Amino acid sequence: MxxxxxxxxxxxxxxxxxxxxxxxxxxxxxxxxxxxxxxxxxxxxxxxxxxxxxxxxxxxxxxxxxxxxxxxxxxxxxxxxxxxxxxxxxxxxxxxxxxxxxxxxxxxxxxxxxxxxxxxxxxxxxxxxxxxxxxxxxxxxxxxxxxxxxxxxxxxxxxxxxxxxxxxxxxxxxxxxDIEADVWKKFISICVSALLAVTKTTYGEMCELKETYQMMTELLQEIYVVSQKAGVNIKPDFIEKTIGFIKSFPYDSTSSLTRDVWAGKPSEIDYQNGTVVRLAEQYGVDVPVNRFIYNCVLPMELKARNRSLKTI
Structure with a gap:
């Protein structure tokens, strides 16, 4: 082939x-x-x-x-x-x-x-x-x-x-x-990447600290609610399984989005937490953790793309 x-x-x-x-x-x-x-x-x-x-x-x-x-x-x-x-x-x-x-x-x-x-x-x-x-x-x-x-x-x-x-x-x-559901399942889990970027933690560090662990849990729950509004077939126990999967990652590992933000490079933030924020507005859902994370990364993203912060 x-x-x-x-x-x-x-x-x-x-x-x-x-x-x-x-x-x-x-x-x-x-x-x-x-x-x-x-x-x-x-x-x-x-x-x-x-x-x-x-x-x-x-x-x-x-x-x-x-x-x-x-x-x-x-x-x-x-x-x-x-x-x-x-x-x-x-x-x-x-x-x-x-x-x-x-x-x-x-x-x-x-x-x-x-x-x-x-x-x-x-x-x-x-x-x-x-x-x-x-x-x-x-x-x-x-x-x-x-x-x-x-x-x-x-x-x-x-x-x-x-x-x-x-x-x-x-x-x-x-x-x-049901590839739609599978894509959404991964989408939910990867949106944790921006939380790593903002808190400057690895997966292990994020799960170790009670405060960042709680933020991760709330971030995932928010996206699950959006997925249900969008009609995606995901069972309620998925978030618990996702947290278990994230805990299995190597302690010092990060994601590509995290590393891009830290390096001052353009990232996928608009296609991750940015998408969550836009869909949440469309479906009338409140996603305060995702909105906070997205808004924190956005100024860095605009700088990385050489766009004026005045466009915010």
Missing amino acids: KITIIGTGGVGGYFGAKLAKAGHEVTFVARGQHLQAIREKGLLVKSIAGDIHVEQVLATDQITSIERADLVITAVKAWQIKEIREDIQQIIHSESMVLPLQNGVLAAKELSEVIPAENVLGGLCRIISKIESPGVINHFGVEPEIVFGELNKQHNARLDILSALFSEAGIKSKASR
Whole structure:
């Protein structure tokens, strides 16, 4: 299968390397020194599950230079989907699958505004990883997994094809019967990332301190209420399970959004807690913790994007 990985960071680099190692024709889209290092030395994944080195790598910084991709996995930041969707449209064919692994709940919808909806799947991944240095990915937490499904909640042959593809590559995966609910479940849990950013804590530190632990619990409960207003099928015990999952993270681990905010880089805050705030307003729900966290990060986000604070 001809596979395109758009965004060769912690997510795209890891899963793309597994697929390439399994013998598929994988083209990686990357930029700058990272792209140069991949072209010169290949792609190295340092992983708690076993290192991977793909020596001969197809890599480019131009999506439109790729010919007829059968599977496109988008692993860029959530806010970059709108920047790449027209280019993706030019490299797919009628049977192509476009699988977004973005954080948030808007990626499939935003892709479908330009790309034929029948080509777009819903998807998410679980992994804690990052670019360690140019050409090197470090996977340091959570058993990697990809969850995918049809937006209309139907099961068909192409989901079986993807299941087999990931299985052969040694990637844990699940074909979801309700990808909307699964995407929302991850969305709820990742919105804790901004709390880490504001409190300057790791997951372990946040869970250790009574005050930040309480904020985390309230933040999650608020988003659950919004999900119910939106008609998403999530059971009431999900928050308790999510807290247990977060407690299992390595003590010193953080998230990509947290690290981006700390580094003064543009982040996914608008696609995480910002989305919660906007949906809460739409459904008439009060989300004081999420609103506080979003408003705290917003000035830093505007500075990172070189926008005037006067626009607030």
